Each structure stands twice: as C-alpha cells, then as structure tokens.
Amino acid sequence: MSRRGDAFLSRRALIASIFTLFSLSLFLWHFPLRQSSLINQPNHSSNRIYDLYIEDYGEHEFPTHDEPSTDPGSSESNEEQTIERISPDSDLDFPKPSTDFHESAVNLAFELYDPYPNYNSKAWKKRWHGAHFSCKGPRGVDVNGNADDTMGAYKLPSDASTPAPIFGSYKETGLGSGFCFERHARNSPYGDGDRPRDGLSARPQPSSVDWESVDWGQLQNDCATLNQNRFEEKRSSVSSPLMFRYPEDDDFQHVNSTLILPETHLERRSRFNVHRRSSNSKEYKKRNAILLRTYDTKEYTPDNMYHIRSMVSELSLHSGGEYEVFLVVQIIDLERKIFSDPKAYQEALNLYVPREFHNISILFNVPLLEAWYPKAGKHDPNNSQQVHMTQPLQLFSLLRPEFDLYWQLELDVRYTGHHYHHMEAIRQWAQKQPRKLSWERSAYFYSPYIHRTWKDFCSKVQDIVPLGGVWGAVPTTGIDPVGPSPPESGVNDDDFEWGVGEPADFINISPIVDPVQDHMMFRNWVDNYPDGKEKTPRRAGPVTPMIAVSKRLLRAMHHSQIMLGTHMMPEMFPESSALQHGMKAVAFPEPAYVDIDDKTPEEIESIFNDQSITGMWNGGSENAPLAQHISYWWSAWFKPEYSNVLYRKWLGIDDAGNRTDDSRLCLPAITLHPIKGI
Numbered sequence: 001m002s003r004r005g006d007a008f009l010s011r012r013a014l015i016a017s018i019f020t021l022f023s024l025s026l027f028l029w030h031f032p033l034r035q036s037s038l039i040n041q042p043n044h045s046s047n048r049i050y051d052l053y054i055e056d057y058g059e060h061e062f063p064t065h066d067e068p069s070t071d072p073g074s075s076e077s078n079e080e081q082t083i084e085r086i087s088p089d090s091d092l093d094f095p096k097p098s099t100d101f102h103e104s105a106v107n108l109a110f111e112l113y114d115p116y117p118n119y120n121s122k123a124w125k126k127r128w129h130g131a132h133f134s135c136k137g138p139r140g141v142d143v144n145g146n147a148d149d150t151m152g153a154y155k156l157p158s159d160a161s162t163p164a165p166i167f168g169s170y171k172e173t174g175l176g177s178g179f180c181f182e183r184h185a186r187n188s189p190y191g192d193g194d195r196p197r198d199g200l201s202a203r204p205q206p207s208s209v210d211w212e213s214v215d216w217g218q219l220q221n222d223c224a225t226l227n228q229n230r231f232e233e234k235r236s237s238v239s240s241p242l243m244f245r246y247p248e249d250d251d252f253q254h255v256n257s258t259l260i261l262p263e264t265h266l267e268r269r270s271r272f273n274v275h276r277r278s279s280n281s282k283e284y285k286k287r288n289a290i291l292l293r294t295y296d297t298k299e300y301t302p303d304n305m306y307h308i309r310s311m312v313s314e315l316s317l318h319s320g321g322e323y324e325v326f327l328v329v330q331i332i333d334l335e336r337k338i339f340s341d342p343k344a345y346q347e348a349l350n351l352y353v354p355r356e357f358h359n360i361s362i363l364f365n366v367p368l369l370e371a372w373y374p375k376a377g378k379h380d381p382n383n384s385q386q387v388h389m390t391q392p393l394q395l396f397s398l399l400r401p402e403f404d405l406y407w408q409l410e411l412d413v414r415y416t417g418h419h420y421h422h423m424e425a426i427r428q429w430a431q432k433q434p435r436k437l438s439w440e441r442s443a444y445f446y447s448p449y450i451h452r453t454w455k456d457f458c459s460k461v462q463d464i465v466p467l468g469g470v471w472g473a474v475p476t477t478g479i480d481p482v483g484p485s486p487p488e489s490g491v492n493d494d495d496f497e498w499g500v501g502e503p504a505d506f507i508n509i510s511p512i513v514d515p516v517q518d519h520m521m522f523r524n525w526v527d528n529y530p531d532g533k534e535k536t537p538r539r540a541g542p543v544t545p546m547i548a549v550s551k552r553l554l555r556a557m558h559h560s561q562i563m564l565g566t567h568m569m570p571e572m573f574p575e576s577s578a579l580q581h582g583m584k585a586v587a588f589p590e591p592a593y594v595d596i597d598d599k600t601p602e603e604i605e606s607i608f609n610d611q612s613i614t615g616m617w618n619g620g621s622e623n624a625p626l627a628q629h630i631s632y633w634w635s636a637w638f639k640p641e642y643s644n645v646l647y648r649k650w651l652g653i654d655d656a657g658n659r660t661d662d663s664r665l666c667l668p669a670i671t672l673h674p675i676k677g678i
Contacts, residue, residue, distance in 0.1 A: 217359020417669020
C-alpha cells in the first residue's frame with residue numbers, strides 16, 4: 001500500500017519534521033563494514049555457517065503455520081547461488097520488496113492461531129523435564145484450547161503471499177508468512193471484541209470479561225507455580241506488591257557474588273564449543289522476563305490495554321509460565337516518597353496504573369537508581385529514564401533471579417502477529433548463530449532481495465573480513481571478562497562451530513554498530529573507563545525499542561557500574577559490555593518495510609548499508625528523512641511517520657481520528673515503532 005494521498009502531515013509539520021531530522025543528523029549512522037560493499041562480493045565456497053545445525057536445534061519447537069521452510073540460516077540447496085541481482089520475475093524466492101498489504105480479510109479463511117509446541121507429546125516429554133499444565137485466564141477457564149482466549153489470523157491463499165520486506169526475512173528466521181492479521185481477529189480476546197460487531201470480521205464474538213476484576217499478577221503467579229517442575233530455578237518468594245529496595249552495605253561489599261562465572265577454567269574454554277545435548281538427557285525450560293518500560297503520566301488507552309493483556313496471555317499463560325510480563329513504571333514525581341512510605345507506594349500504584357495490572361507492576365524513581373549506582377553518571381529526573389534505561393533491568397535481575405533472559409520493550413512498540421511465536425523465533429534463531437563474525441554480521445541490515453539467502457549474506461561478510469573479526473572478549477582495562485574464552489585453536493581453525501547452540505547474551509532487532517566509526521552523536525559518552533573515551537572498545541544499537549539481555553550480562557553491567565562507575569548511553573552500554581566480556585551478541589534480522597516510492601531496493605539498501613567512511617547516510621543529510629519510512633526504526637525523539645500511519649489504518653482510524661469499520665487491513669506479523677497518540 002502506498003503512502004501517496006495520505007495527508008497525515010501538514011506542510012508546516014512536514015517542514016518542522018525535516019528540520020528536526022537535519023538538526024539531529026549527527027545522530028544518524030551508516031553501517032560497517034567499510035572495507036568493501038556487500039553487494040559485489042563473490043561467494044565463499046568453503047562457508048559452513050548453518051551446515052552445522054545440530055539435531056536438537058535443527059527444527060523449531062513450534063509450528064510456523066506455513067509451508068515447511070528451510071532451517072533459519074540455511075538455504076534450500078547446497079548448490080552455489082549467484083549473487084548478481086536478477087529480475088524478481090525470474091526468481092520467485094526473492095521477490096521485490098513491497099508494501100502492497102492485503103486491504104481486506106473479508107474473503108480470507110479465519111483460523112485460531114496456535115504456535116505453541118505440542119506440549120506433553122511423547123517427543124516433548126523425551127526432551128523436557130516436567131509436564132505442561134494449562135493455566136486459567138481472565139475468563140476463569142484454561143486458556144489452552146479455549147477459542148475465546150486465543151487470537152486469530154487469516155490464511156493466505158496459495159496464489160497470494162506476504163509482501164516481501166526490504167530488510168529481514170520471515171523465511172530465514174522461522175517467522176511464518178502464510179497468514180495475515182486483522183485487528184479484530186488479533187485483539188478481540190483482549191477486549192476489542194467487546195465493541196459492537198459490524199459483520200465484517202469472521203472472528204466469532206468472544207465472551208465478555210469484567211476486566212477491572214482481572215488480576216494478571218495472580219494469574220501469572222498461579223501459572224508459574226502450577227508448572228514449576230518444568231523450570232530448574234524455582235520462582236522467587238516475592239512480596240506483594242512487587243518492590244525494589246534501597247541498597248544495604250552488604251550489596252556493595254559483596255557485589256562480586258552477583259557475577260555469574262564459569263565454574264572451572266576448563267569450562268571457560270570449552271563451553272559452547274560446540275554446545276551439544278545428550279540425546280538421553282532432559283532439559284529444564286529456561287524462563288524469560290518481559291519488562292515493559294513506562295512512566296507515571298502514561299495514559300492507558302484501550303489500545304495500550306489490549307496490547308498488555310495480549311502479551312501476558314500469549315507469552316505467559318498459554319506457555320505455562322515460560323515467560324512472565326511486568327510493567328516497570330518510573331515515578332517522575334519525586335514528591336511521592338514511594339520507598340520510605342508504603343502508603344505512598346500504594347497510592348502511586350493506584351493513581352498511575354490500572355487496577356488489573358497492579359500485581360505485575362514495579363515502581364522506581366531516580367533516587368533509587370542514584371542510591372544503587374552513585375558513581376555511574378548523573379541521575380537527572382528529567383532525563384534519567386533515557387540515560388539510565390538499563391539500570392532497572394539490572395536491579396530486576398537481582399530481585400527476580402529465576403529468569404535467564406530479560407527482555408525490555410518500550411510501551412510504544414506494537415506487534416501485529418503472535419507474541420510467543422515472535423519471541424521464540426528471535427530467541428531460537430539467536431541461539432543457532434555461531435560466534436565467529438557475529439559482531440560483523442550484526443553491523444548490517446540483511447536484505448534478501450539484495451543479499452539472497454542468509455547463508456549467502458554470511459559468506460559475503462566472511463569475504464570482507466578474512467582475518468576473522470572479533471574473537472572473544474576485546475581487552476578493556478578494568479574489565480575482567482566473565483564470558484567463555486574462545487577455543488585455543490584460534491579463529492582460523494574454527495569452522496563456524498563455536499557458539500552454535502549457545503543462548504545469546506544480547507539481542508537487538510536493529511543492527512549493532514561501531515558508534516565511533518559511524519560517528520554517532522553519543523559515541524563519546526564514555527565515563528569512568530580506565531581506557532578513556534579514545535580507547536574504550538564499544539558497540540551500539542542505534543535504536544533499542546526491543547532488546548533481550550541475559551542474566552550474566554546484566555550482572556556484569558551491575559558489577560562494573562558499582563565498582564568502577566562505568567557509564568555509557570543505554571544504546572551503547574549492554575552492547576559494549578558484551579563486547580568487553582566476550583559474550584554473545586546477535587542482531588536479529590527483523591522483517592521491516594520501507595514505504596517509499598521514488599527509490600529502488602538497491603538504492604535503499606545502499607543508503608542504510610552505506611560504505612562511505614566520512615559521510616552520513618551516503619554522504620548527505622538529504623537522505624535522513626528516508627528513515628522515517630521504516631516500520632520499526634525511530635525512537636520517540638523523532639516524529640513517527642510510517643509506523644503510526646500504518647497502524648492507524650490497521651485500526652481503522654481515519655484522518656480525523658475517528659474509528660471506522662470501513663477498513664479491514666490484514667497485515668503480516670510486523671513490528672511497528674513508535675506508536676504515539678493511539
């Protein structure tokens with residue numbers, strides 16, 4: 001679908017938006033590696049990335065609702081594929097990127113969307129400890145198998161397909177593309193179906209719920225307790241309400257005990273090289289925490305409510321507690337003494353958070369962060385949420401240590417598809433990546449139309465970096481790496497084996513770049529590192545609306561901020577800590593769409609993957625506004641454009657802001673950010 005004719009910005013607003021982008025153009029970046037272009041590199045015939053998939057990780061644990069796809073990262077054939085650009089008409093595997101989404105779901109077949117593993121099957125029980133028990137949902141019945149608690153989707157016919165994204169891939173990552181998602185089918189289990197029906201949706205009317213009486217915290221607690229034998233580290237005994245606390249002397253004196261270290265020197269060198277599981281051994285399921293970042297004056301619109309409810313239901317309740325969702329709320333009003341007066345804490349909770357979310361919410365403020373991390377940068381009430389975004393995540397890993405992976409999402413992120421399918425695809429795909437050249441691959445946008453298969457793309461990166469790139473921890477004065485050491489045989493003898501099967505310590509859905517080489521605006525915001533601003537190794541994620549950080553990385557970050565007072569902007573700190581500690585970092589090739597009519601895919605790719613050493617966005621700020629048109633790209637500092645427009649159309653909101661029933665736009669599973677004013 002084209003943006004032409006959509007008068008979503010007045011001329012004055014458009015001029016102001018472009019001026020803002022021009023003024024902040026130093027924040028923009030272009031992507032390494034700089035040695036040569038990815039486009040014209042020959043294939044590397046000896047590449048073995050993803051030929052190494054071991055049996056236990058070779059298939060997804062959940063159905064993709066699509067034709068059987070190739071293994072994420074592998075190609076359908078071992079035959080060499082040309083990297084020359086060819087006409088999309090002659091290569092149906094790599095169609096030209098498009099935003100021609102399905103305008104209506106009226107004539108498509110509706111199905112309940114169930115991407116979960118075949119829990120308690122013979123094969124499932126052979127691999128996993130415990131049994132999966134279905135959990136009660138907001139309607140008082142088990143959610144698994146209950147249509148009213150299950151989101152729906154529309155099956156695409158054989159002669160139709162999901163438009164190809166310009167960046168990222170459904171096929172290569174394991175995200176299904178055989179369905180599209182219409183707003184009522186997606187959101188009606190969470191309250192949107194309570195509105196009067198219009199006859200245009202095939203979704204049956206779910207039963208109504210008294211949402212104010214729902215206690216999502218209790219539902220999650222009961223679910224995790226019911227399924228606790230599936231998890232190695234049992235749930236913490238937590239008080240209600242869930243609360244942070246101020247530090248005590250022991251927290252500083254024994255901070256070394258918070259680090260997660262390899263048990264032995266031998267394990268430090270051999271762990272995950274290659275990570276294999278005995279066919280006779282069972283595994284405990286690892287748990288994930290989802291932290292949704294928000295603040296005290298946030299307005300909880302109906303759309304926000306549907307979004308939070310859907311995450312709890314799809315990620316936590318249906319999975320039997322594999323995930324648990326929390327709201328992390330910054331109290332900006334420092335007149336509220338929330339940590340010295342329990343009544344003040346409860347009053348703030350009552351005032352700022354809807355009742356149904358009280359028991360999944362945890363409050364914090366700037367004085368709390370300053371008390372824990374007095375050496376780590378300024379704690380300004382006006383900007384601390386932006387400058388110290390990872391500190392609540394670090395503290396949460398201490399408060400709730402039963403999780404292995406902690407996801408942080410901004411509340412203005414939306415996903416039109418199924419949350420569990422999305423998160424599991426990201427987590428599993430990242431786990432399959434080898435460490436060799438991971439930092440270098442992560443610095444690029446992957447475009448299937450340009451780079452072909454993921455295996456082809458990896459080969460091109462390998463040709464550009466013949467010496468092997470980053471290998472293990474990058475030496476940093478004052479940092480004693482806690483990640484595993486590389487194989488002693490060295491990078492040249494590693495055939496993309498090290499790290500395959502190892503859970504990632506850091507995941508971003510945007511590239512992970514060198515902020516110095518890319519002249520990012522905050523590249524020198526580096527405090528209290530002994531090597532100083534010039535020599536401290538660093539990496540950055542230009543935007544971080546959705547990241548995942550392991551417990552061991554969060555603990556290392558916590559330790560360095562207490563001991564040294566290390567401080568970087570939050571877009572740099574987790575990535576740089578992973579680099580310095582030798583941990584595994586991965587950029588997930590999230591499918592993304594660019595709504596632009598006057599540039600070819602090749603031109604768009606060359607701008608985002610610019611090879612220039614000195615220029616920004618191919619050497620000119622005139623290309624900066626292009627980034628407004630990418631579906632998940634900009635942070636809240638910039639005026640949202642494409643994401644908001646597309647999401648409004650999906651919701652049926654017209655130019656005047658009124659919700660209509662004329663539109664039944666059916667979108668692929670797509671991440672949209674930022675979503676404002678809805």
